[in-house]
Amino acid sequence: MAKIIIKNEEGSQLMYLAFLAYFTLYPKPWGRIDQNPLAKKAQMYFLRNGLDQEIKNFLDFCFLDFQNYIGESTITYFSLAYHNPQRKLSLLKFIKKNKPKIAPFFNQIYNACLKSLDSFKKSIENSSLQKQIQKATQKDILNKKSLLPDLKKVIKEDLEFFNAEEKVKETVFIITPTNFFPYQFDAGSYFFGKEIIIISSEPNNLNLIEHEFLHAFITPIVEKLLAKNFNLQKNVINLTSQKRKETYGNIASHLLSEELIYTYINNFKIKQTPSYDNFLKNYSFKSEREFQEFLKEHSGFQKRCQKLKINNLHSFQKKSKLFFDTYEKNILSEIIYQLYNHFQNKKENNPDLKFERFLFKYLKNI
Numbered sequence: 001m002a003k004i005i006i007k008n009e010e011g012s013q014l015m016y017l018a019f020l021a022y023f024t025l026y027p028k029p030w031g032r033i034d035q036n037p038l039a040k041k042a043q044m045y046f047l048r049n050g051l052d053q054e055i056k057n058f059l060d061f062c063f064l065d066f067q068n069y070i071g072e073s074t075i076t077y078f079s080l081a082y083h084n085p086q087r088k089l090s091l092l093k094f095i096k097k098n099k100p101k102i103a104p105f106f107n108q109i110y111n112a113c114l115k116s117l118d119s120f121k122k123s124i125e126n127s128s129l130q131k132q133i134q135k136a137t138q139k140d141i142l143n144k145k146s147l148l149p150d151l152k153k154v155i156k157e158d159l160e161f162f163n164a165e166e167k168v169k170e171t172v173f174i175i176t177p178t179n180f181f182p183y184q185f186d187a188g189s190y191f192f193g194k195e196i197i198i199i200s201s202e203p204n205n206l207n208l209i210e211h212e213f214l215h216a217f218i219t220p221i222v223e224k225l226l227a228k229n230f231n232l233q234k235n236v237i238n239l240t241s242q243k244r245k246e247t248y249g250n251i252a253s254h255l256l257s258e259e260l261i262y263t264y265i266n267n268f269k270i271k272q273t274p275s276y277d278n279f280l281k282n283y284s285f286k287s288e289r290e291f292q293e294f295l296k297e298h299s300g301f302q303k304r305c306q307k308l309k310i311n312n313l314h315s316f317q318k319k320s321k322l323f324f325d326t327y328e329k330n331i332l333s334e335i336i337y338q339l340y341n342h343f344q345n346k347k348e349n350n351p352d353l354k355f356e357r358f359l360f361k362y363l364k365n366i
């Protein structure tokens with residue numbers, strides 16, 4: 001069984017705090033700031049005290065000089081090398097593969113990132129904010145540790161289903177305390193060779209951690225499968241839902257990994273097919289107020305409604321089929337749902353059947 005550790009990562013925690021300060025003081029049209037009590041306090045703190053100049057310069061350099069090419073997750077990757085120089089080589093490999101345009105600037109970004117984190121850390125040292133964050137972090141680690149037995153059980157079952165124990169046998173998973181200052185993502189996983197770091201922003205949401213955990217072996221399988229298969233790449237993009245493409249872009253490997261994981265957790269495990277009927281069940285608002293509150297809390301949903309001129313519960317109910325067909329209908333998810341059923345059946349006669357081999361055979365013909 002893979003090793004799972006719960007511990008803080010100072011680099012990413014500082015960086016997310018810096019994101020919050022930066023976007024509070026220098027608002028940009030993209031990104032969102034979560035409104036939990038600690039985030040609000042931090043915003044007040046930076047409105048009063050300003051942001052350390054060195055980290056401001058670093059974030060300007062990333063966000064402005066490189067436009068949208070360096071974003072939250074790339075900067076977070078760099079920040080995880082803070083006090084962890086052994087991660088530098090894996091980081092470089094990741095950047096060369098996934099962000100080739102910034103590879104020539106790797107050392108410049110790497111050094112500036114670590115230096116600015118030092119400077120930022122000093123600027124908040126001994127502040128009440130820093131103490132509050134430390135206290136909340138310690139409390140959160142204890143909470144996460146109490147969830148660990150449940151999480152391990154879920155993960156063990158998942159690995160058994162996929163026959164993937166071998167794939168993560170030597171991997172160390174570091175689950176950080178809750179990210180109190182989420183900016184765009186709810187969760188993310190960061191690969192450094194045999195070390196995978198999972199950061200999520202919802203304290204008790206095991207599903208979110210499970211999702212990130214599954215990436216550890218699903219993503220490499222998908223990348224291998226799609227590497228030279230241009231037809232399949234095209235099909236994946238055509239067959240997935242509009243909603244997924246809005247969230248993950250038109251990148252086949254991302255879309256297929258996400259769909260394999262979402263369909264497994266949100267559909268297959270609870271035996272709920274990705275159909276219009278089940279969509280209606282999941283979006284059955286009891287009152288206008290409930291609908292309006294849901295709109296407010298889910299900006300993606302709100303945007304999609306606006307585009308179809310849906311602004312109240314009545315119009316949502318009237319146009320629910322149109323809404324489903326436009327955004328939610330997901331043939332790829334339907335195919336994957338069947339794929340999991342077949343895989344489960346096949347395993348009855350062949351308990352050692354590896355998911356990777358099955359997936360390659362099955363998806364070749366879609």
Ligand SMILES: [Zn+2]
Pocket residue numbers: 211215258261
């Ligand atoms: Zn994902």
